[in-house]
Amino acid sequence: MTYAVALRLDRxxxxxxxxRTNAGLDNIAQYRKLQTWRQPGDRLLVLMSAGNLAVTQSVLSLLNEAASDDDERPTLFNATNMYRATRIVGDAVREARRIDGEALKASRINFNSHFIFGGQIKDERPRLFQIYPEGNFIEAGDDTPFFQIGEHKYGKPILDRVARRDMSLGEAVKLLLLSFDSTLRSNLSVGTPLDLVIYEAGSLDLTREVRIEAEDPYFRKLSADWSEALRHAFSTIDDYGD
Incomplete structure (x- = not known):
C-alpha cells in the first residue's frame, strides 16, 4: 500500500x-511513486501513484515513451493545458488496462491504480486532478483543495479541519507532513522516506524537491510537537460529567 497527498493553493x-511497497509482511521494498516532468518557463508536471506497482509503472513507462517519440501524437510536453495533459495520463491508464487487464483478471488481481496529477502549463493557473483506474478524473476545487490516494483514512481528519487554499507553501508542507505523521503511526504499510515537491505558482519550474528520511530533524520535531500539542489540548477540555 502507499499514501500520497497533494494540496492546491493560491500560491x-x-x-x-x-x-514503501509490499507484497506481504516479509516482502517490503522502496520505490519512488512521485514523478516530475519539466520544461523551465513552459511547464511543470507532477504525477503520484498508488496501487498495483506493476500497473502504475506501466502507465509511467507509456507516458515517458510517448514523450520521447518524435511523432506528432499528444504528449505531456506538447499538451496545451492541464486538462489536455490529464487526458493523456487517463489514456495511458486505459492503454495499460488494455494490455494487462485480462491477464490480471485471469489471476484474480484487480486493475488497481490511482493517480494524483498536477502542475502548471504556461499562463494557466496551477491545477490538480485525481485520476481513477478507469482513466477518468476529477479536479480539485476551492472547497476541497486536496486529494489523497492509497491509505488515506488516518491522514484525512487533519486535512478536513485545516486545509485552506490561502495557506502559505510552508504551512501546506507542515500540514501534509502532519497528515503523514498520523498515517505512519497507524499503518505499517506506509513508510519513510517521503518524497516532497513544492511548486510556486507562476515559476514554471521545480521550486523545491526533498526526500525526508525517518530521522529528518524537522520531521521528528514536528511529530513530537504535535503529540505534545494534542496531549495539552486533550487535558484542557472538561471531562465528561464535569
Whole structure:
C-alpha cells in the first residue's frame, strides 16, 4: 500500500508521497511513486501513484515513451493545458488496462491504480486532478483543495479541519507532513522516506524537491510537537460529567 497527498493553493502546489511497497509482511521494498516532468518557463508536471506497482509503472513507462517519440501524437510536453495533459495520463491508464487487464483478471488481481496529477502549463493557473483506474478524473476545487490516494483514512481528519487554499507553501508542507505523521503511526504499510515537491505558482519550474528520511530533524520535531500539542489540548477540555 502507499499514501500520497497533494494540496492546491493560491500560491502553488505541494505534493508528498511515501516510498514503501509490499507484497506481504516479509516482502517490503522502496520505490519512488512521485514523478516530475519539466520544461523551465513552459511547464511543470507532477504525477503520484498508488496501487498495483506493476500497473502504475506501466502507465509511467507509456507516458515517458510517448514523450520521447518524435511523432506528432499528444504528449505531456506538447499538451496545451492541464486538462489536455490529464487526458493523456487517463489514456495511458486505459492503454495499460488494455494490455494487462485480462491477464490480471485471469489471476484474480484487480486493475488497481490511482493517480494524483498536477502542475502548471504556461499562463494557466496551477491545477490538480485525481485520476481513477478507469482513466477518468476529477479536479480539485476551492472547497476541497486536496486529494489523497492509497491509505488515506488516518491522514484525512487533519486535512478536513485545516486545509485552506490561502495557506502559505510552508504551512501546506507542515500540514501534509502532519497528515503523514498520523498515517505512519497507524499503518505499517506506509513508510519513510517521503518524497516532497513544492511548486510556486507562476515559476514554471521545480521550486523545491526533498526526500525526508525517518530521522529528518524537522520531521521528528514536528511529530513530537504535535503529540505534545494534542496531549495539552486533550487535558484542557472538561471531562465528561464535569
Amino acid at each position: 502553488g502546489l505541494v505534493f508528498a508521497a511515501d516510498t
